Amino acid sequence: MLPWRRLLRPLAVLSLAAALVVPTGAAHAASAPSSGWNNWSCKPSAAHPRPVVLVHGTLGNSVDNWLGFAPYLVHRGYCVYSLDYGQLPGVPLFHGLGPIDKSAGQLDVFVDKVLASTGAAKTDIVGHSQGGMMPNYYLKFLGGAPKVNALIGFAPDNHGTTLSGLTQLLPYFPGAEDLISASTPGLADQIAGSAFVTKLNAGGDTVPGVKYTVIATRYDEVVTPYRSAFLSGANVHNVVLQDLCALDLSEHVTIALTDRIAWHEALNALDPAHAERTTCASVFS
Numbered sequence: 001m002l003p004w005r006r007l008l009r010p011l012a013v014l015s016l017a018a019a020l021v022v023p024t025g026a027a028h029a030a031s032a033p034s035s036g037w038n039n040w041s042c043k044p045s046a047a048h049p050r051p052v053v054l055v056h057g058t059l060g061n062s063v064d065n066w067l068g069f070a071p072y073l074v075h076r077g078y079c080v081y082s083l084d085y086g087q088l089p090g091v092p093l094f095h096g097l098g099p100i101d102k103s104a105g106q107l108d109v110f111v112d113k114v115l116a117s118t119g120a121a122k123t124d125i126v127g128h129s130q131g132g133m134m135p136n137y138y139l140k141f142l143g144g145a146p147k148v149n150a151l152i153g154f155a156p157d158n159h160g161t162t163l164s165g166l167t168q169l170l171p172y173f174p175g176a177e178d179l180i181s182a183s184t185p186g187l188a189d190q191i192a193g194s195a196f197v198t199k200l201n202a203g204g205d206t207v208p209g210v211k212y213t214v215i216a217t218r219y220d221e222v223v224t225p226y227r228s229a230f231l232s233g234a235n236v237h238n239v240v241l242q243d244l245c246a247l248d249l250s251e252h253v254t255i256a257l258t259d260r261i262a263w264h265e266a267l268n269a270l271d272p273a274h275a276e277r278t279t280c281a282s283v284f285s
Contacts, residue, residue: 036070036071036074036075036080037054037066037070037071037073037074037080037081037082038062038080038081038082039079039080040117042079042080042118043079043118043119044078044079044118044119044120045077047077048076048077048078048079048270048271049120050120050122050123050124050149051078051079051080051081051114051115051118051120051123051124052073052078052079052080052081052123052124052125052126052270053081053082053083053107053110053111053114053123053124053125053126054066054069054070054080054081054082054083054125054126054127054131055082055083055085055107055125055126055127055128055131055132055134055135056082056084056085056095056096056127056128056131057096057127057128057129057130057131057132057256058086058096058097058129058130058186058187058190059094059095059096059097060094060095060096060128060129060131061084061093061094061095062082062083062084063082064093065082065128065131065256065257066082067257068257068258068263069126069256069257069263069266070082072260072263072267073267073270076267078270079118081110081114083106083107083110085098085103085106085107085110085134086098086099086100086102086103086106086130086186088184096130096131096186097184097185097186097187098185098186099185099186099189100130100133100134100137100185100186100189100190100196101137101141101196103134103186104134104135104137104138104141104142105142107134107135107138107144108138108142108143108144111123111125111138111144111147111148112147115147121147122146122147122148122149123147123148123149124148124149124150124151124152124270125148125150125151125152126152126153126154126266126270127151127152127153127154127156128153128154128155128156128255128256129154129155129156129157129222129223129252129256130156130157130186130190131153131156132151132152132153132154132155132156132157132158132214132229133153133156133157133158133190133200135148135151136151136158136200136205136206137200139151139207139210140200140207145207145208145209145210146209148210149210149211150210150211150212150213150269150270151210151211151212151213152212152213152215152266152269152270153212153213153214153215153229154215154255154256154262154266155215155216155217155220155222155223155226155229155252155255155256156214156223156229157190157222157223157228157229158200158201158205158214158228158229158230158231159192159197159201159228159229160190160191160192160193160194160197160228161190161191161192161222161223161224161228162191162192162224162225163191163222163224192228204232204233205231205232205233205236206231206232206233206234206235206236208234210235211235211237211269212231212233212235212236212237213236213237213238213239213265213266213269214229214230214231214236214237214238214239215239215241215255215262215265215266216229216230216238216239216240216241217240217241217242217248217250217251217252217255217262218240218241218242219242219249219250219251219252220251220252220255221251221252222251222252222253223252226240237269239265241255241259241261241262241265244261244265244278244279244280244282245261245278245279245280245282245283246280247280248261248262248280250262260282260283260284260285261278261279261280261282261283264276264278264282264285265278265282
């Protein structure tokens with residue numbers, strides 16, 4: 001007998017995560033102003049000499065994923081840009097579903113555009129979920145490392161995910177894995193043990209010259225186990241959100257969408273020379 005209760009719980013979690021990634025009406029991302037980011041006339045200041053590229057997560061998009069964090073950075077004087085990637089034909093707003101290696105190629109083009117526009121030599125990248133993992137493919141295989149100072153991930157699935165055990169049930173459903181791979185390859189690529197994840201981490205998690213920060217949450221129901229987000233190597237800072245503030249209950253979606261404690265830790269990674277200790281009080285900063 002199949003463990004239906006175990007199956008239904010992660011399915012419900014996935015549905016909730018998908019709904020929360022788009023906070024308001026479906027037409028919002030197509031029409032909303034970017035509240036000061038994606039300003040192609042912005043020139044980095046001496047205080048913040050590198051533009052910041054924001055990379056949304058699976059089922060996200062360049063606006064809705066960053067309605068909180070992008071203005072947070074703009075208000076602090078950063079030039080901030082976000083892109084859409086991994087689009088599937090006929091699927092608006094819900095992106096990050098295409099093959100991840102192809103999505104990394106889109107990031108490559110976008111970073112070059114940002115650097116050309118700002119005149120900066122390097123950028124910093126902040127990503128959520130797949131958006132924190134996919135850029136590492138760009139760094140390792142597409143020549144991105146010389147163009148990137150730091151990669152910061154909110155709950156990135158750097159070593160794939162079991163999705164609260166859901167992926168382990170695929171063998172019970174003949175043809176399901178092939179269907180996922182064919183229709184939404186970006187999802188299949190993120191399964192722990194996939195060919196993509198194996199290639200991504202072969203030879204080490206990181207590349208020389210790039211600083212890495214991973215901000216994970218113990219309550220992550222999408223990237224599981226949550227420590228699969230962590231990287232090994234030089235210039236790596238792995239942190240659990242609850243070690244910064246035990247009262248923080250953010251899970252996979254809210255860590256990037258609304259959590260000012262996580263944002264503060266990301267800000268420290270963007271400007272380590274002026275870093276301030278992240279605590280529960282950082283929610284007010």
